[in-house]
Amino acid sequence: MEWDWAFVVQILPTLIEGVKITIIATLLGSVLAAIVGLVIAIVRRSKNRLISMPMGFVAEFIRGTPLLVQLYFIFYVLPDLGITLSPLVAGVIGLGLHYGTYTAEVYRAGIDNVARGQWEAAKACNLSPLQTWTQIIMPQALPPMIPALANYFIAMFKETPLLSAITVLELMNQARSIANYNYRYIEPITMVGAFFLVISIVSVIGLRWLERRYGKID
Amino acid sequence: MGQWAGYLQLILDGAVVTIQLTLMGSALALVMAFIAGLGRLSRIAPLRWLATAYIEFFRGTSIFVQLFWAYFVLPLFGFSLTPLQAGVLALGLNVGAYGAEVVRGAIRSIGKEQYEACIALNLTRWQGLRKIILPQAFVLMLPTFGNNAIELLKASAVVSLISLTDMTFQAQVVRAQTGNTLVPFLTILLLYFVIASVISFAIRGLERYLTRGLDGIRS
Numbered sequence: 420m421e422w423d424w425a426f427v428v429q430i431l432p433t434l435i436e437g438v439k440i441t442i443i444a445t446l447l448g449s450v451l452a453a454i455v456g457l458v459i460a461i462v463r464r465s466k467n468r469l470i471s472m473p474m475g476f477v478a479e480f481i482r483g484t485p486l487l488v489q490l491y492f493i494f495y496v497l498p499d500l501g502i503t504l505s506p507l508v509a510g511v512i513g514l515g516l517h518y519g520t521y522t523a524e525v526y527r528a529g530i531d532n533v534a535r536g537q538w539e540a541a542k543a544c545n546l547s548p549l550q551t552w553t554q555i556i557m558p559q560a561l562p563p564m565i566p567a568l569a570n571y572f573i574a575m576f577k578e579t580p581l582l583s584a585i586t587v588l589e590l591m592n593q594a595r596s597i598a599n600y601n602y603r604y605i606e607p608i609t610m611v612g613a614f615f616l617v618i619s620i621v622s623v624i625g626l627r628w629l630e631r632r633y634g635k636i637d
Numbered sequence: 638m639g640q641w642a643g644y645l646q647l648i649l650d651g652a653v654v655t656i657q658l659t660l661m662g663s664a665l666a667l668v669m670a671f672i673a674g675l676g677r678l679s680r681i682a683p684l685r686w687l688a689t690a691y692i693e694f695f696r697g698t699s700i701f702v703q704l705f706w707a708y709f710v711l712p713l714f715g716f717s718l719t720p721l722q723a724g725v726l727a728l729g730l731n732v733g734a735y736g737a738e739v740v741r742g743a744i745r746s747i748g749k750e751q752y753e754a755c756i757a758l759n760l761t762r763w764q765g766l767r768k769i770i771l772p773q774a775f776v777l778m779l780p781t782f783g784n785n786a787i788e789l790l791k792a793s794a795v796v797s798l799i800s801l802t803d804m805t806f807q808a809q810v811v812r813a814q815t816g817n818t819l820v821p822f823l824t825i826l827l828l829y830f831v832i833a834s835v836i837s838f839a840i841r842g843l844e845r846y847l848t849r850g851l852d853g854i855r856s
């Protein structure tokens with residue numbers, strides 16, 4: 420079977436439709452993951468073990484199970500409990516929750532990296548816990564986290580094809596429907612691969628820049 | 638109650654396939670990680686380029702796309718794979734690319750004095766690597782290898798989409814036959830978590846075994 424450029428040109432508009440959904444899902448998923456991760460990280464730091472322990476277990480559980488199954492769970496089980504979500508919303512929630520457990524670890528490392536003296540100084544200055552977090556800790560903890568967070572957002576971007584399994588019409592799903600309709604697999608699937616490869620190479624260059632700009636934490 | 642036993646049997650059959658995939662995929666990933674990781678540290682430039690190309694390619698595209706490519710596109714070039722072969726190939730090559738960076742990082746983190754000691758003892762490069770560097774580096778790689786194995790286990794759920802009867806596939810079958818969604822999906826989530834816990838427990842045990850008697854020596 421041969422590579423057919425005319426066919427590539429013909430399917431390109433449909434693939435671009437898919438790219439849009441892929442990008443939307445990644446962006447929304449990233450925002451949700453950033454928020455969920457912060458919540459998990461702060462709750463896990465709680466001194467009350469009745470709060471921190473269950474949260475730790477839930478985070479470990481989500482991180483230890485496949486995203487695909489979690490997506491099925493959100494998409495198929497929640498409607499039975501009376502919560503019906505559109506495929507895209509279900510996908511974004513799945514991505515955000517799953518990667519939130521990863522970003523939580525980034526936040527944890529970043530917060531631990533802030534020197535103890537800063538906490539003590541905040542206490543000495545009689546700042547409230549909220550002021551301590553927003554004025555002292557987070558401004559110092561955030562910049563070194565940026566490259567690590569970006570790394571997970573790129574990883575999330577590469578996982579968006581999973582959303583096709585819950586009928587989101589993103590890039591992979593468009594490619595599969597083209598492939599099944601025309602019975603030509605080589606061009607659509609290869610195009611999807613090439614697209615992800617290009618974006619990922621570009622983002623690696625961007626990541627290097629972020630690391631130089633903000634430093635990095637391990 | 639009797640019918641649930643049948644469905645549970647179906648899911649456990651799927652668990653066997655998932656475990657098979659994880660073991661075979663991890664074995665391939667381990668081999669690829671060492672080949673590509675050592676390749677990146679080679680003195681021969683083309684070998685370095687080859688290893689870098691492999692790593693960037695497989696880390697740059699998602700496992701899902703690679704699996705579909707292996708299953709649907711490779712046959713067009715004359716390589717027909719069964720779903721299980723395609724799954725092991727895609728999972729092993731993908732996770733192997735991540736593992737290669739772990740191998741490289743661990744080997745490079747071994748102190749310079751160890752390499753100098755190898756030269757002082759007149760060991761060949763290969764002897765030094767095998768007897769001095771790798772035994773120390775391998776212990777450093779283990780925790781990340783454990784995480785990679787868990788990532789592989791999780792990624793293996795994707796093979797259900799190329800009609801391999803793994804745990805996720807069987808859960809979908811149960812869902813289609815019973816109309817019940819909560820029980821099958823909750824069951825497999827728990828099973829995945831149990832398998833992941835077993836992997837991390839085993840890796841921790843292996844790490845303890847390999848570092849026995851080294852307390853205080855290893856930083």
